[in-house]
Amino acid sequence: MATHSLFLLPGDGIGTEIMVEVEKLIAWTNAEGLTDFSTDTGLAGGAAFDAHGVAITDEDVAKAKAADAVIFGAVGGPKWDNVPYEHRPEAALLRLRKELAVFANLRPAICYPALAEASSLKKELVEGLDILIVRELTGGVYFGEPKTITDLGNGQKRAVDTQVYETYEIDRIARVAFDLARTRGGKVHSADKKNVMKSGVLWDEVVKTVAKDYADVELHHILADNAAMQLVRTPKQFDVMVTDNLFGDILSDVAAMLTGSLGMLPSASLGAPDPVTGKRKAFYEPVHGSAPDIAGKGIANPIAMIASYAMALRYSFNMIELANQVEGAIAAVLDDGLRTGDIAQPNCKTVGTEEMGAAILAKL
Amino acid sequence: MATHSLFLLPGDGIGTEIMVEVEKLIAWTNAEGLTDFSTDTGLAGGAAFDAHGVAITDEDVAKAKAADAVIFGAVGGPKWDNVPYEHRPEAALLRLRKELAVFANLRPAICYPALAEASSLKKELVEGLDILIVRELTGGVYFGEPKTITDLGNGQKRAVDTQVYETYEIDRIARVAFDLARTRGGKVHSADKKNVMKSGVLWDEVVKTVAKDYADVELHHILADNAAMQLVRTPKQFDVMVTDNLFGDILSDVAAMLTGSLGMLPSASLGAPDPVTGKRKAFYEPVHGSAPDIAGKGIANPIAMIASYAMALRYSFNMIELANQVEGAIAAVLDDGLRTGDIAQPNCKTVGTEEMGAAILAKL
Ligand SMILES: CC(C)[C@H](C(=O)O)[C@@H](O)C(=O)O
Ligand SMILES: CC(C)[C@H](C(=O)O)[C@@H](O)C(=O)O
Numbered sequence: 001m002a003t004h005s006l007f008l009l010p011g012d013g014i015g016t017e018i019m020v021e022v023e024k025l026i027a028w029t030n031a032e033g034l035t036d037f038s039t040d041t042g043l044a045g046g047a048a049f050d051a052h053g054v055a056i057t058d059e060d061v062a063k064a065k066a067a068d069a070v071i072f073g074a075v076g077g078p079k080w081d082n083v084p085y086e087h088r089p090e091a092a093l094l095r096l097r098k099e100l101a102v103f104a105n106l107r108p109a110i111c112y113p114a115l116a117e118a119s120s121l122k123k124e125l126v127e128g129l130d131i132l133i134v135r136e137l138t139g140g141v142y143f144g145e146p147k148t149i150t151d152l153g154n155g156q157k158r159a160v161d162t163q164v165y166e167t168y169e170i171d172r173i174a175r176v177a178f179d180l181a182r183t184r185g186g187k188v189h190s191a192d193k194k195n196v197m198k199s200g201v202l203w204d205e206v207v208k209t210v211a212k213d214y215a216d217v218e219l220h221h222i223l224a225d226n227a228a229m230q231l232v233r234t235p236k237q238f239d240v241m242v243t244d245n246l247f248g249d250i251l252s253d254v255a256a257m258l259t260g261s262l263g264m265l266p267s268a269s270l271g272a273p274d275p276v277t278g279k280r281k282a283f284y285e286p287v288h289g290s291a292p293d294i295a296g297k298g299i300a301n302p303i304a305m306i307a308s309y310a311m312a313l314r315y316s317f318n319m320i321e322l323a324n325q326v327e328g329a330i331a332a333v334l335d336d337g338l339r340t341g342d343i344a345q346p347n348c349k350t351v352g353t354e355e356m357g358a359a360i361l362a363k364l
Numbered sequence: 365m366a367t368h369s370l371f372l373l374p375g376d377g378i379g380t381e382i383m384v385e386v387e388k389l390i391a392w393t394n395a396e397g398l399t400d401f402s403t404d405t406g407l408a409g410g411a412a413f414d415a416h417g418v419a420i421t422d423e424d425v426a427k428a429k430a431a432d433a434v435i436f437g438a439v440g441g442p443k444w445d446n447v448p449y450e451h452r453p454e455a456a457l458l459r460l461r462k463e464l465a466v467f468a469n470l471r472p473a474i475c476y477p478a479l480a481e482a483s484s485l486k487k488e489l490v491e492g493l494d495i496l497i498v499r500e501l502t503g504g505v506y507f508g509e510p511k512t513i514t515d516l517g518n519g520q521k522r523a524v525d526t527q528v529y530e531t532y533e534i535d536r537i538a539r540v541a542f543d544l545a546r547t548r549g550g551k552v553h554s555a556d557k558k559n560v561m562k563s564g565v566l567w568d569e570v571v572k573t574v575a576k577d578y579a580d581v582e583l584h585h586i587l588a589d590n591a592a593m594q595l596v597r598t599p600k601q602f603d604v605m606v607t608d609n610l611f612g613d614i615l616s617d618v619a620a621m622l623t624g625s626l627g628m629l630p631s632a633s634l635g636a637p638d639p640v641t642g643k644r645k646a647f648y649e650p651v652h653g654s655a656p657d658i659a660g661k662g663i664a665n666p667i668a669m670i671a672s673y674a675m676a677l678r679y680s681f682n683m684i685e686l687a688n689q690v691e692g693a694i695a696a697v698l699d700d701g702l703r704t705g706d707i708a709q710p711n712c713k714t715v716g717t718e719e720m721g722a723a724i725l726a727k728l
Pocket of ligand 1: 093
């Protein structure tokens with residue numbers, strides 16, 4: 001029996017194409033005796049809706065919970081724009097996050113040296129950029145109740161969403177950020193809107209309390225709107241940024257876009273360590289979406305997906321060396337001048353999904 | 365008796381310094397017979413707290429309501445970081461927005477040709493940029509109830525903020541955006557998080573209904589996180605962007621930062637036209653803050669403040685020609701190579717607040 005289990009959810013659009021490259025990588029690391037993973041594959045998003053009328057089945061959620069790590073592609077596409085709200089593709093993602101309780105979403109925004117030119121920002125501002133956004137993922141306005149639309153009559157409706165945070169939720173995500181900062185640049189920016197939101201007031205209060213346990217880490221408070229600005233102005237001032245679910249959604253996308261490497265960026269979503277085994281539930285996915293416009297053409301960039309697998313090796317299985325090797329292989333093919341269409345550059349060779357996957361594998 | 369009344373609220377920090385330059389401009393347009401403004405000045409933010417123990421007095425709120433237009437500087441500073449929450453400097457701004465019911469916040473993000481180099485983005489991406497963010501300003505999570513922090517015992521607290529939107533609030537801000545798009549590029553992007561928030565679902569539904577009355581305007585839906593990304597990637601794809609209070613706060617700051625001209629950008633906040641007189645309550649302020657770090661040094665950039673006065677001429681008094689002249693004078697001094705410290709450039713002359721104000725006046 002395999003030592004560890006991976007549950008693969010390729011999803012929709014390019015999700016299925018880029019997952020194929022990860023499957024090849026898993027087969028290879030297994031064959032080399034570097035890993036001993038069993039894999040199983042489920043349906044999520046539009047694919048699940050087409051097959052079962054829901055964004056994800058209870059069986060697949062159960063499998064995701066039972067697995068040592070979930071590797072997720074991407075969901076959504078115009079085909080499912082008009083499915084009932086509760087079955088829209090994104091519902092799969094939200095349900096998995098909540099049921100796996102993976103509250104800590106790690107989104108590294110790294111500028112690959114070979115791609116610094118590809119950023120819309122001036123090269124000197126992003127070259128060597130290495131920011132880690134730590135986004136709270138299972139609370140806030142994404143899940144707070146009430147979350148309703150009420151018909152008031154007279155053609156008027158009222159929509160309500162609720163942002164809720166409790167002390168323990170902020171405490172645990174802050175600790176993740178401080179712990180990670182210790183292994184990096186030793187600096188945390190905590191972003192909220194405490195000048196307007198009570199959840200921001202509590203956020204700041206709890207983060208400052210947690211900071212007392214991390215005297216070696218520098219803590220800066222920053223308003224979320226200013227954080228967005230500063231990311232655009234001088235991104236290299238940041239090391240780790242911790243923020244809530246909604247601000248994290250936006251700020252991590254800004255950070256990702258700065259790097260010029262959106263198709264390159266992975267993410268990890270981690271739960272709390274199990275009190276007995278110490279294991280964390282974990283969910284790995286690329287930052288980019290399902291890109292329906294280029295799906296099925298074999299031209300999607302598999303790097304973010306492969307880098308997500310590397311994150312799984314690192315965070316779920318503590319296979320640091322192998323994770324470094326996979327990441328090194330990605331950097332090496334870029335240095336060789338291989339590019340997928342999304343990152344095409346003059347004097348570089350543009351290749352398809354399969355060729356890129358194969359080139360990375362060949363480096364290993 | 366003067367024909368129109370302006371109520372000036374310089375606020376804190378550089379707010380008081382840059383307002384002086386506007387006062388000189390008002391005195392001049394009055395003296396030339398171009399305007400007939402009476403002015404009165406009040407206290408807001410930390411200045412009001414120091415004098416009266418509140419962020420703004422009821423008397424000053426009443427004066428703001430009675431005036432034809434309010435010209436606001438900026439509020440806040442470290443001195444007031446620990447005043448009671450309800451008296452923090454920002455409370456003045458939030459109270460004025462709410463009581464004046466200025467629901468439509470217009471934030472132009474224009475890249476002055478002379479400053480295209482100053483952007484952190486590549487010049488070709490921002491040269492000629494002209495985006496108008498139309499932000500809903502009196503609803504959403506800024507004002508929704510409940511807005512509380514509850515002590516749960518055991519060291520746990522729960523913070524709640526509530527995002528609420530009703531149909532009429534979305535309808536009226538959408539109409540402002542569509543009306544303005546007609547006078548510009550004819551394109552509206554509506555940004556929300558309808559994939560996660562019920563208020564986003566209602567937002568999108570109402571905007572699409574309003575769009576039926578504007579067949580000549582192109583409407584695009586965009587998710588708020590993607591909007592933030594796309595602003596950084598290819599900002600010139602946008603003309604008018606309409607969005608809610610919180611997303612508008614962040615997205616307008618990103619848009620402003622793209623231009624490299626943060627110290628240059630004004631904003632207007634408008635109420636509904638009075639059913640009898642047709643007049644709108646109106647509130648004009650620079651997009652930048654009170655910059656306590658450079659306050660009192662006479663080096664602050666007065667251009668955003670002066671441009672806010674130009675917006676008042678345009679939107680509150682329909683003095684389009686004079687507004688154009690003031691804006692033209694700003695562009696002309698920039699073309700002449702005058703710069704304040706925040707926008708200093710090689711081969712340009714760096715001047716102080718007063719000198720910049722005088723140079724603009726001299727052009728008129
Ligand atoms: C697809 C969507 C529900 C999701 C989110 O808003 O969290 C996405 O934008 C993300 O950042 O993972
Ligand atoms: C000062 C603050 C309350 C305000 C806001 O959040 O609206 C500011 O950021 C703005 O954008 O005008």
